[in-house]
Amino acid sequence: MSHIILKLVMWQYFLSAMHSSGQDSCYGKETLIVDIRSWTIDIMPVINKSPDESKCVTIPKGLITCMRSINEQCVRQLNGEVDESEIQNIMRYGRSDIDDEYFAIIKAEIEDFVDKVYNSIREFGYNLKTTPIVFVGGGAVVMKNFGSHDARNISYNLDVKANARGYEQLATMGLKSARRLS
Numbered sequence: 551m552s553h554i555i556l557k558l559v560m561w562q563y564f565l566s567a568m569h570s571s572g573q574d575s576c577y578g579k580e581t582l583i584v585d586i587r588s589w590t591i592d593i594m595p596v597i598n599k600s601p602d603e604s605k606c607v608t609i610p611k612g613l614i615t616c617m618r619s620i621n622e623q624c625v626r627q628l629n630g631e632v633d634e635s636e637i638q639n640i641m642r643y644g645r646s647d648i649d650d651e652y653f654a655i656i657k658a659e660i661e662d663f664v665d666k667v668y669n670s671i672r673e674f675g676y677n678l679k680t681t682p683i684v685f686v687g688g689g690a691v692v693m694k695n696f697g698s699h700d701a702r703n704i705s706y707n708l709d710v711k712a713n714a715r716g717y718e719q720l721a722t723m724g725l726k727s728a729r730r731l732s
Contacts, residue, residue, distance in 0.1 A: 580595060580596070581681075582595055582671065582676055582681050582683045582684070583596060583601075584685050585687040586612060586613060586687045586693065587612045587613070587687050587688060588612050588614050589610065589615075590612045591611060591612055592609075593607045605674075607674060609670055611666065613641070613688055616659065624652060627655060628651055632648065632652055640660070641691065641692045641695070641696075642695075643695070644695040657696075663696075664696045664697050664698070667689075668698075678701070678704075679699075679701055679703065682704075683704045683705070684705050684707055685704070685705070685706045690708055693706060
C-alpha cells in the first residue's frame with residue numbers, strides 16, 4: 551500500500567512540475583525534479599517524459615531543518631531566536647529589516663542549506679551544469695533566491711498551486727481510467 555501511495559505522490563510531483571514549469575520540451579530527455587518540502591527533499595528523475603521510480607530519493611532534511619539550524623545558530627552566537635515567520639519571509643523575499651547580525655546568520659544558514667541541496671544532487675550522480683533541473687515545492691523560491699547556480703538548465707516552479715494542480719490531474723486520470731474499466 552505504501553508503494554502505491556509513493557507512486558501517486560511521485561506522479562503528482564511530475565505532473566505539477568510539467569504543468570507549470572513552462573519547459574515541456576526538456577522532458578524529452580532526462581530531467582530532475584527536486585521538491586523541497588517542509589520535512590523532506592524529494593529527488594525524482596524523469597526520462598522521456600516518464601518518472602523513473604527506481605531512482606527516486608527522499609532526503610529527510612527539508613526547510614524545517616533549515617529553520618531549526620538558523621535558530622540554533624542565532625541562540626549560539628547572539629543568545630536569541632528569530633520568529634519562524636520572519637525566517638520564512640527572508641526565505642521568500644531574500645531581505646528583511648531585522649538586525650544585521652541576525653540577518654547575516656539567517657542568510658549564511660540558508661546559503662548553507664542550499665549548498666547541501668546542490669551537494670545531494672551531485673552525490674546522486676547528476677551534473678548541475680548539464681542536467682535539466684526543475685525545483686518545485688516551497689523550497690523552489692529558496693533555491694532561486696539563495697542558490698549560486700544560475701544556469702539555463704535550472705528552472706523554478708514557483709506556482710503555489712502546482713501541487714493541487716498535480717493532484718487534480720491525478721484524479722482526472724483516475725476517473726478516466728475507472729470509466730474505461732466500467
